[in-house]
Amino acid sequence: MHHFNRIGGVLVAENVNLEALADAVGTPFYIYSDATLRRHVRVFKEAFEGADALVAYSVKANSNLAVLEVMREEGAGADVVSGGELKRAIKAGMSPDTIVFSGVGKTRAEMAEALDAGIFQFNVESEAELDALNEVALSKSARAAIAFRINPDVAAGGHEKISTGKAEDKFGVNWEAAHALYAKAAALKGVDPVGVDFHIGSQISDLAPFESALVRVSEIIAALRADGRIISRLDVGGGLGVPYGDRPAPPEPKAYAELVRRMTAPLGVKLIFEPGRMIAANAGILVSRVLYVKEGAAKKFLILDAGMNDLIRPALYDAFHAIEPIRERDGAAQTYDIVGPVCETSDRFAKARALPPVKAGDLVAIMTAGAYGASLASEYNTRPLAAEVMARGNQYAVIRRRPSFEEMVARESGGGWTTIQG
Ligand code: LLP
Helix, strand or coil: CCCEEEECCEEEECCEEHHHHHHHHCCCEEEEEHHHHHHHHHHHHHHCCCCCEEEEEEHHHCCCHHHHHHHHHCCCEEEECCHHHHHHHHHCCCCHHHEEECCCCCCHHHHHHHHHHCCCEEEECCHHHHHHHHHHHHHCCCCEEEEEEEECCCCCCCCHHHECCCCCCCCCEEHHHHHHHHHHHHCCCCEEEEEEECCCECCECCCHHHHHHHHHHHHHHHHHHHCCCCCCEEECCCCECCCCCCCCCCCCHHHHHHHHHHHHHHHCCEEEECCCHHHHHHHEEEEEEEEEEEECCCCEEEEECCCCCCCCHHHHHCCCCCEEECECCCCCCEEEEEECCCCCCCCEEEEEEEECCCCCCCEEEECCCCCCCHHHCCCHHHCCCCEEEEEECCEEEEEECCCCHHHHHCCCCCCCCCCCCC
């Protein structure tokens, strides 16, 4: 459910009229609904009511500080994958003991920063990383609570490029190696192996892969306990999909929660969740103006002022996003390729999409763009990052303004040569 509806034929974000907002802030811009973000966290938390559970919002999905502040207010923590994301979570006021640190390539500097902050858990993805973390922790006389990210060898995810839990993927440690790794970790003084972690992919549209992964990690936890290890936490990652337009709807959070609760109840562990997309995706849309309607030799193009640099999902994963005119238009539907201004053929939001007749100057909304939209944006073609706006009732706040050209080039310079002897 989301809070983008029509009033008098015009799309609104909560009660903010998007035509008026486009005039106020310029296009393209992302607009998020505060109420939708909060609702999604609440639905998730309610589904796990009574269980010992930490919801660590996956910051990469949408890392805007204002979004993180909403997460904190709703009682969520953070799943971070870099020193930058860690700083964001802390700046947003999140308590370090609600922060988990994931990712295959944490640097020693990032480990040190997270140890100093006192985060809840490191999700360790290799033996080499274990050694590095142990050394960094020992150098600070600290002890890092860790979970190994187990690669359960389960196929899952909406696209090959967002599947992470197969043996050939770079993520996690081979489940067969877990026994030896936990034994090694237990003997190290800088780490405390308290948990097991997995994350098998993203935009997962059925429960079967979660079930397979849970079966495997349950076996691993039982085997580790038989070895005398004390395993008190299970991090089940994120990955639950969302409905994109008319695509098949993934399971509801409630059904997911029932499965996880049923499968994990016998384990008696604290649960950690890292949802990203299901919190943020439907809470945001990208609003763009039609620059031109171009009658090509073979097809009709709508050329928008938003491009693949603003929302790369269609170009990168052939992702489907519903696209709607902000003001309802009458007339027989036309078929358009909906593209951006960037100099790449893949700068295309939709191919052969039926829309009511649209004119230059009209506004369109690219739906379900709150997750992996702004956070994956770039300034390719020296296009300024789209503004980000939050709607709350009939109010809006610009939560990231569009940079000026001077800001975009401020870190570049033509001089300052330094010699290094070869
Ligand atoms: N935890 C870990 C360790 C992850 O790698 C991810 C996402 C999540 C949690 C959150 O997963 P979610 O609940 O959002 O599915 N850019 C792609 C998605 C990449 C997901 C990367 N990892 C897209 O736009 O579809």
